[in-house]
Every structure is written in C-alpha cells, then in structure tokens.
Amino acid sequence: MSEFTIDSTMIDEGNRPLLDDHRAEFDALGSILARRGHDIDRLIERIAAFTVAVPSWGVGTGGTRFGRFPGPGEPRSIFEKIDDCAAIQSLVRSTPTVSPHIPWDRCDDYPGLVEHARARGLSFDAVNSNTFQDQPGQELSYKFGSLCHSDPATRKQAIEHNIECIGIGRKLGSKALTVWIADGSNFPGQQDLTGAFDRYLASMQEIYAALPDGWQVFLEHKFYEPAFYSTVIADWGSSFMAASELGPKAKCLVDLGHHAANVNIEQIVARLVRFGKLAGFHFNDSKYGDDDLDAGSINPFQLFLVFHELVLAGERRADGFEPAYMIDQSHNVTDPVESLMDSAMAIQRAHAQALLVDRHQLGAAQDANDTIGARDILMRAFRCDVSPLIAEARLRSGGALDPIRTFRATGYRQKKDAERPQQASFGGGIV
Numbered sequence: 001m002s003e004f005t006i007d008s009t010m011i012d013e014g015n016r017p018l019l020d021d022h023r024a025e026f027d028a029l030g031s032i033l034a035r036r037g038h039d040i041d042r043l044i045e046r047i048a049a050f051t052v053a054v055p056s057w058g059v060g061t062g063g064t065r066f067g068r069f070p071g072p073g074e075p076r077s078i079f080e081k082i083d084d085c086a087a088i089q090s091l092v093r094s095t096p097t098v099s100p101h102i103p104w105d106r107c108d109d110y111p112g113l114v115e116h117a118r119a120r121g122l123s124f125d126a127v128n129s130n131t132f133q134d135q136p137g138q139e140l141s142y143k144f145g146s147l148c149h150s151d152p153a154t155r156k157q158a159i160e161h162n163i164e165c166i167g168i169g170r171k172l173g174s175k176a177l178t179v180w181i182a183d184g185s186n187f188p189g190q191q192d193l194t195g196a197f198d199r200y201l202a203s204m205q206e207i208y209a210a211l212p213d214g215w216q217v218f219l220e221h222k223f224y225e226p227a228f229y230s231t232v233i234a235d236w237g238s239s240f241m242a243a244s245e246l247g248p249k250a251k252c253l254v255d256l257g258h259h260a261a262n263v264n265i266e267q268i269v270a271r272l273v274r275f276g277k278l279a280g281f282h283f284n285d286s287k288y289g290d291d292d293l294d295a296g297s298i299n300p301f302q303l304f305l306v307f308h309e310l311v312l313a314g315e316r317r318a319d320g321f322e323p324a325y326m327i328d329q330s331h332n333v334t335d336p337v338e339s340l341m342d343s344a345m346a347i348q349r350a351h352a353q354a355l356l357v358d359r360h361q362l363g364a365a366q367d368a369n370d371t372i373g374a375r376d377i378l379m380r381a382f383r384c385d386v387s388p389l390i391a392e393a394r395l396r397s398g399g400a401l402d403p404i405r406t407f408r409a410t411g412y413r414q415k416k417d418a419e420r421p422q423q424a425s426f427g428g429g430i431v
C-alpha cells in the first residue's frame, strides 16, 4: 500500500488563497524594515538558514505521569515517525533533521532507515540514550540510578548502553550523543553527594573515550524530577564542571524547561558560549516546571532573549560556537505534528526578531549607560510582528504560508489513522 504523503501540489493549493494577503503584509513590513536599514532578502536568507531538529519521540502523544491519551494515526515505528517528521518538514521547511532515541527507535535495518529518511529529505541529528527507564529483559534495574549507581555492574550496563547508542548513531550519520540521566536521591542522606558525582565522571569518561572522531557528547542537566531531593547533574554548574573535566568533545545542553523558576536562562547561555561549552538546546516552554509545552507558547520573550544571545555569539564568531538545536516537547492535548510545526515557527519567529535588534545602537546605549534607550532598542525588535517575514522564508523554500491550516486541509491525520491501526503500546515519553 502506498502511504499518503504531503506533496507540493497540496502545498500550492493551500498557499493560493493566502497569497494576495501575504504579499500585501510582506510588502508593508518590508517597507518598515527597509526604513530601519534592514536588507530584507538577507534577513530571509538568514531566517531560512536556521534549522532545528525534531525529536523522534515528539511525533507521538507524550502524556504526563498521570496518563496518556493517544491520538488517531499515531506512528508505530521509527519509520512511521520519520514519515510524520517529513510531513512537518514539507510544510515548515526548517526541520530537516530528526533526533533519534534509543531504545525507543531501535530497529533491525539502520541502512534502510537512513535511506527511508534520505528519500524524504531528512537526516539524523544527535542520538539520545535512555538509562532513566528499565527496558523489557534488562538485567539490572535503574531504579536507584544508572551511570552513578552504587553497583559497578549497573554502571557498566549503563555505560555499555551509551556506547551502543554511539554505534547506532554512527550508522545513522549522527555526530553527537545526548546524555540525560535521572540519577539522584529523594531523601537527605540517601546518597553521598560527592560520591555520586565522582561515579558520574568516571562513567562518562568511559563513554567519552568511545566517541569517534568528529563526535561530541552533550550533557543535559535538569534540576529535579524524578529525583526530588538531589539530582546528580542538576544545573548548568554541575554540567559545566563535568564537561570541563571530560574534555573538549563534552558540552552542556540547555533544555529550556530544566531550570528553576525565573532563572535567567539567557545569561546561562551567554556564560556557556563564552567558554565554548554550549552544546545546544532542547526547545520547549513551561509555566511551572518541566512542562514540555510548545516552544514560545508561555514565554516568547524569554525565547527571544535567548536568541538575542545566540545571534550575538554567531555574529562575533565565538570560539566553539556551533550549537545543535532540537525541540523536546511532550504533547498531551494537541496533535503532535501541529505542535511541532507551531514550535518550529515560534523558534523561527524568535530568531527573526533577534535578527532585527540594532546591535550597533544597542552597544552604544549600553556603553553610555542609557538604560531606557538600550531596553527600547531590544523591545522594538521584540514587538515587531515578523509573521510575514517567516512566512516568506517558508514560501521561498517551497513550504506553506499557513502550515497548520494546510496540514489540516490535506487530511493527513485521518489518512494516517486509516493506514496505522492502533497498537496496544507506544514507546514514548519525556526527556
């Protein structure tokens, strides 16, 4: 059975009724930005050049620890997940890579998987390991930790899993391994805080030694959950210490949801960039904790401020600055494909707004201690509705002016519901 895919005819059909309005809005914004001294075509090139990886696990309904409410037509294998990632890419044109997760994406034909992705214009980004769950048939449990476990045999099993992930990543064309561990403790006294960190470093050194040339390892921190008293890699400080001890191939990954409330994440980004240790991002948004909501849905201003730091770092060509960008979300009440497109566009929007900051004027205002002036320069960029700009970037790349509307018009979800009879279980979750 040939499977339904979104083609350029459907995208053109979706765009046609929107073109006149788009042209008018794009021209109006173009004249405003031209008056402010921006080269519109150059802006669009820079917007279009920015890409973000879609997490393979994100195309299924994630759920929360209270429950999962599966949607229709969910992908049942990594091959079907790739198909959904291809649907996203065909419409938004800024998500040409997929970040796989092992063991959820384990399969018995990796060359076939690479070809399946390649035929759909996709390739693979960083591979994610998983030692925060026990898998069927697993010999030793991670209930009390993995890379930091008190038992050397459990640590060895977790190290070997990460090395296996590197091997799978090599077959997929990945260049990085992302390691997030749930290790920590729930009660004071449960774990020796120094000993646990020492065991992490020793385990990571073995994984680091297995990295092929040209590979990196991304250390992802998270301040709590599932460990509620102490987490071994709880914050960017622990992550930075570990990455510094491990060596130049180890860098710190910033998941936007993995910080305490009100932490100044953009300043953390600036610090990590300064020392060449920013691995990249897991984009998402949150209001209370690690909510894994769509990027830019709660605090678009924070996303903009993060991108302001990234644009600054890129323009000054900061040493070691080559971040890997990924989305990391859990979709509970939305269609995952729609949420991922929504996030990809929010990320593009924050980037486009950051590109509009007059950095020359801003620097002059900062040097003159003109507080209100500097703030206004930043806010003028943030307040600009760049929707026509990012829509034009999508249009020029063959994408949809309104990806969600076009996605719905294709009937993709209904067709997948018919093609993919539900299975009892789906390997997904939150990382």
Ligand SMILES: [Mn+2]
Pocket (backbone or CB within 6 Å): 220, 255, 282, 328, 431
């Ligand atoms: Mn993450």
